[in-house]
Amino acid sequence: MIVHDTLPNGVRLVTETMPHVRSVSLGVWLARGSRHEEPAQGGIAHFIEHMLFKGTERRSAQEIAQQFDSMGGNLDAFTSKEYAGYYIKVMDEHLPRAFDILSDLVLHPAFPADEIEREKKVILEEIKMVEDTPDDLVHELFTEQYWADHPLGRPILGTPETVSRFTRDALQAYFRSAYVGRNLIVSAAGNFEHAALRGMVEEAFGGVADAGADWQEEPPAARPPHIERIKDLEQSHIVIGTPGYPQAHGDRYPAYLLNVILGGSMSSRLFQTIREQRGLAYAVFSGVSSYRDTGMLSVYAGCAAESVPEVVDLVGQELRTMRTDPVSDEELRRAKDHLKGSLMLGLESTSSRMTHLARQEMYFGRHITLDEIIAGIENTTTADVQRVAGELFTQDTVGVTVLGPAGPAALDFSGLAKA
Numbered sequence: 001m002i003v004h005d006t007l008p009n010g011v012r013l014v015t016e017t018m019p020h021v022r023s024v025s026l027g028v029w030l031a032r033g034s035r036h037e038e039p040a041q042g043g044i045a046h047f048i049e050h051m052l053f054k055g056t057e058r059r060s061a062q063e064i065a066q067q068f069d070s071m072g073g074n075l076d077a078f079t080s081k082e083y084a085g086y087y088i089k090v091m092d093e094h095l096p097r098a099f100d101i102l103s104d105l106v107l108h109p110a111f112p113a114d115e116i117e118r119e120k121k122v123i124l125e126e127i128k129m130v131e132d133t134p135d136d137l138v139h140e141l142f143t144e145q146y147w148a149d150h151p152l153g154r155p156i157l158g159t160p161e162t163v164s165r166f167t168r169d170a171l172q173a174y175f176r177s178a179y180v181g182r183n184l185i186v187s188a189a190g191n192f193e194h195a196a197l198r199g200m201v202e203e204a205f206g207g208v209a210d211a212g213a214d215w216q217e218e219p220p221a222a223r224p225p226h227i228e229r230i231k232d233l234e235q236s237h238i239v240i241g242t243p244g245y246p247q248a249h250g251d252r253y254p255a256y257l258l259n260v261i262l263g264g265s266m267s268s269r270l271f272q273t274i275r276e277q278r279g280l281a282y283a284v285f286s287g288v289s290s291y292r293d294t295g296m297l298s299v300y301a302g303c304a305a306e307s308v309p310e311v312v313d314l315v316g317q318e319l320r321t322m323r324t325d326p327v328s329d330e331e332l333r334r335a336k337d338h339l340k341g342s343l344m345l346g347l348e349s350t351s352s353r354m355t356h357l358a359r360q361e362m363y364f365g366r367h368i369t370l371d372e373i374i375a376g377i378e379n380t381t382t383a384d385v386q387r388v389a390g391e392l393f394t395q396d397t398v399g400v401t402v403l404g405p406a407g408p409a410a411l412d413f414s415g416l417a418k419a
Contacts, residue, residue: 002357002367003194005201009181009210013201014357014367016189018350024095024190025350026197027087028106029358031185032178035081035151035291036215040165043158044174046079047123047166052086053077054115056108059101061115067101075102081152082291083362089351092191096200103204109175111168120163127157134237134403135283135302142239142298142401145225152220152291177213184208185361189353219293224399236305236404240315242392244288244295247363253376254384255288255297255392260335261327261385262286262318263299267334269318270299278314280307292363297392305405312400319398322389326382336377343373 005013034045055061068075073090075098086106090098130136140155147153157163186201222243245255263270263286274284284301301311327335346352347370360368 004361004367005194005198007181007202007206009206009208010184011181011201011205011208012185012361013198014185014187014361015192015194015197016353016357017192017194018190018353021191021350022092023089023350024092024098024188024192025087025089025354026095026099026102026186026188026190027085027354027358028102029086029185029187029362030084030179031082031183031362032215033080033082033084034154034156035217036178037151037154039154040162041170041174042154042162043123043156044162044166044171045084045178046156046158047119047163048109048171048175048178049077049079049084049086050119050123051111051116051171052105052109054119055110055112056104057110058104058108064101064105068098071098073098079156081156085355085358087351087354095192095197099197099200099204103200106179107204107208111171111175113168116166116168116171120166123157123163124160127155127160127163130155130157134231134233134235135300138237138239138401138403139298139300141227141229141403142225142241142399143296145227145401146222146241146296146399147220148223150218150220152294176209179208180212181205181208181210183212185358187354187358187361189357190350217293222397222399224397225401226399228402230406231403233404235302236308236402238301238303238308238311238400238402239298240312240398240400241296241298242319242394242398244290244297244392246293246295247290249290249295251384251388251391252290254380254388255295256339257332257335257377257380258322258385258388258392259286259288259297260338261331262297262322265335265338267338270301270315273318274301274303274311274314278310280304280311280314284311308402308404312402316398319389319393322386323393326386329382332380332382332385336380339377340374344370 002016037044053061071090071094073088075088077086088098088102144153188197245252262268270284274280281301281303286299289296299315303311
């Protein structure tokens with residue numbers, strides 16, 4: 001059973017009780033991320049996520065780690081473009097103790113000055129790690145160019161310049177403006193009583209300020225890149241991207257199915273053509289990124305430098321085909337079954353259900369039932385998929401970024417322009 005509650009200060013609580021399990025997954029979600037930073041603050045949301053584990057007014061960083069380890073549970077966090085999450089998974093009997101630790105670190109960080117300087121070094125190494133991970137780097141390069149001069153185009157980690165300038169005062173000011181009632185969601189799934197958890201949430205979060213800074217969210221304008229960056233690598237890495245839909249868009253289900261058919265499964269067109277039939281790449285896939293007001297569909301492939309022109313041409317051909325020719329009934333049926341299976345298998349754990357509840361609350365403001373989602377998938381027609389392909393795969397919005405060793409000649413991206 002799923003229950004929604006809202007505290008007077010705007011903190012939202014959404015829970016799903018699962019009495020047949022012995023675990024509880026609980027998360028505190030902040031509906032603010034890297035897109036809510038000023039350019040000079042780049043990476044501050046992610047930096048604060050790290051700092052919340054460095055001690056509170058009541059506990060040192062070592063005590064947080066030891067107390068949590070003594071329960072045999074999991075404690076982790078992440079920061080994304082639009083939100084941050086702090087989450088735990090413990091045996092049901094440990095929920096009160098675990099919640100006390102989690103709420104303490106999220107609400108009462110100490111921001112020790114020595115830890116701030118130490119953590120700068122850690123995050124600078126994390127930034128270097130992206131530079132040494134070409135399949136991550138090529139996506140960052142593409143997004144930075146595609147959404148140039150917009151917060152969604154900037155890296156979540158920030159840059160060495162912005163991270164190096166963070167001060168304790170700046171971190172505390174951002175924390176006070178972002179970690180407020182209207183931006184916080186507590187979600188939980190597992191074996192617990194909603195009323196008991198609500199009491200814990202009221203006690204811990206009841207005194208949180210209801211509002212902080214106002215952030216303007218403007219959708220980015222697409223500036224499709226056609227760039228090549230030379231880097232001494234064994235392989236070339238390619239991202240080809242087009243616009244996508246926002247999270248709550250009415251055509252999101254046709255877009256999901258379009259992605260499955262294009263490159264989102266083993267039987268997808270790109271996987272079969274580029275890997276299985278031509279042997280040009282080991283990794284080739286497509287994916288969808290959706291935000292509050294925009295989205296992106298991207299294709300990734302890693303291949304030999306001399307194969308880049310052929311791979312780019314094959315992707316361009318497939319984008320054109322999906323615009324001009326309807327997919328077969330059999331292909332659509334296979335995509336629907338794949339999408340439904342992935343969804344249901346992905347919701348078998350308490351942690352995935354807890355995350356699902358929080359994301360729905362953030363983007364839809366309500367719980368969307370599994371039956372409603374399946375109906376959205378099943379009601380999609382081949383005409384819907386072709387129409388969406390026509391909207392997304394237009395010649396002036398397809399961009400490409402290639403990262404790797406110099407190819408046999410300067411790359412020609414003119415074939416993509418015909419998409």
